[in-house]
Amino acid sequence: MPHDRPNPGDLPVTRRELLCRSGMGFGAMALGGLMAGSGLATRPATAAASAAPGGTSLAPKVPPMAPKAKRIIHLFMNGGPSQVDTFDPKPMLQKYAGQELPTENLRTERRTGSAFGSPFKFKKYGESGIEVSEIFSNVAEHIDDICVIRSMHADVPNHEPSLMLMNCGDARLPRPSVGSWVLYGLGTENQNLPGFVVLCPGGYPIAESSNWKSAFLPGIYQGTHIDSEHTELDRLIEYIRNDRLATPAQRAQLDLLQELNRQHLERRSRDAELEARIQSFELAFRMQSEAADAFDVGREPEHVRSRYGDDVHGRQLLIARRLLERGVRYVQVYHGNGQPWDNHDDIESGHRHLAGQCDRPIAALLADLKRTGMLEDTLVIWGGEFGRTPTVELPTPGANQGKMNGRDHNHYGFTMWMAGGGVKGGHVHGATDEFGFKAVEKPVHVHDLHATVLHLLGFDHEQFTYRYAGRDFRLTDVHGNVVHDIIA
DSSP states (O other), X not given: OOOSSOOGGGSOOOHHHHHHHGGXXXXXXXXXHHHHHTTOOOOOOSSSOOSSGGGOOOSOOOOSSOOSOSXXXXXXXXXXXXXXGTTOOXXXXXXXXXXXXXXXXXXXXXXXXXXXXXXXXXXXXXXXXXXEEGGGHHHHTTGGGEXXXXXXXXXXXXXXXXXXXXXXXXXXXXXXXXXXXXXXXXXXXXXXXXXXXXXXXXXXXXXXGGGTOOTXXXXXXXXXXXXXXXXXXXXXXXXXXXXXSOHHHHHHHXXXXXXXXXXXHHTTTOOHHHHHHHHHHHHHHHHHHHHHHHHOGGGSOHHHHHHHOSSHHHHHHHHHHHHHHTTOSEEEEESSSBOXXXXXXXXXXXXXXXXXXXXXXXXXXXXXXXXXXXXXXXXXXXXXSSEXXXXXXXXXXXXOOSOSOOOOEEOSSEEEEEESTTBOTTEEEOEEOTTSSSEEESOEEHHHHHHHHHHHHTOOTTTOOEEETTEEEXXXXXXXXXXXXXXO
């Protein structure tokens, strides 16, 4: 007979609960014995001692090795900026402009043709004399604090898998994001703000929230997405304020709810997803006291705001700096929703416009971090999921039908740069070939980048693991080598 309301015994159960209920729990006992006998029993990760059962504490933790960096800001130019138009000048492209390359065109996502010289001028900057494109002239003023990696390479010339590889260490399967691994290993220094914040104006990048999910890590380590296009706090962070209840009443209400939730949790073998939901309630309540301050750039002096610029990119970089100052461990800043740097045609106007939006704010961020001494232990990472071809992209039916002055995706060789956090400033690592198509000198794979980032944070990437589904997982999977040449 149908029930008017569900019986607790009829509710969906997890596999673990089913085993526990079957035969008075003998199913679970048998499974536990099998796992122990096969060496598959779960164990905590090898990160510095977690402060709570299950390793789900957000409290600050000490890494196994002495760290050079304590926090990270990742400036993601999603869509793929062109290396030969930004930080990797190639005079041979000008010589062969309009002609076929003397070497073959590597296979990319779409058809490409002759060599396409950069429409931008390059100039040497700083004591290091590193050449930078005119479209990043403000960032170039800080080149002596920047390590330019010109030999990056990835696996495929497609956005989704390349974003997943850059953000999660795997191009195909759901894996924890870099920010989740960092938060899991180090915790956060401010319990009143999320430890991992993602700023993306206008919506989501390609692959959406998969870029910052925690996957099999506990849910409290996933990123908190903020649409930084908004200027009002209630739109930046929805439902952050309660206009109907005073703070003491909210606290009493939440205490009652949390006690009921804890009882519910104990009956379900401390389910990780439920525990993460409970902790998210607490964080949301605590955020009321600090979120308004952290996200309100109007509290900055006028001369500071003018240096960043009064637009979405200036505001979100200023918010990012304020979050880092308040103890947020990992801040990821996307240029915009979708893939704005994906200039398949009209590279000149596209890249000039995009760089014009973020060049001054990034320079202001670097200047502020250095002025306050934070650059020493803050790792700044800039780049996209791949680069672009040195050859022009040819019109393709159903694809680009515009001018023949754009570039296709290029995963064979591209540029990223890092600053602060223990890396060598005023240093160029590796090189692409003379046309900028493929990394040929000291190549750095994305796994190598991740291994190096973890090393700077105080972790051995081969030992920093999490046991899930019978095996030890790590950010770099079974790959990656620390690039010691770029470490100061």
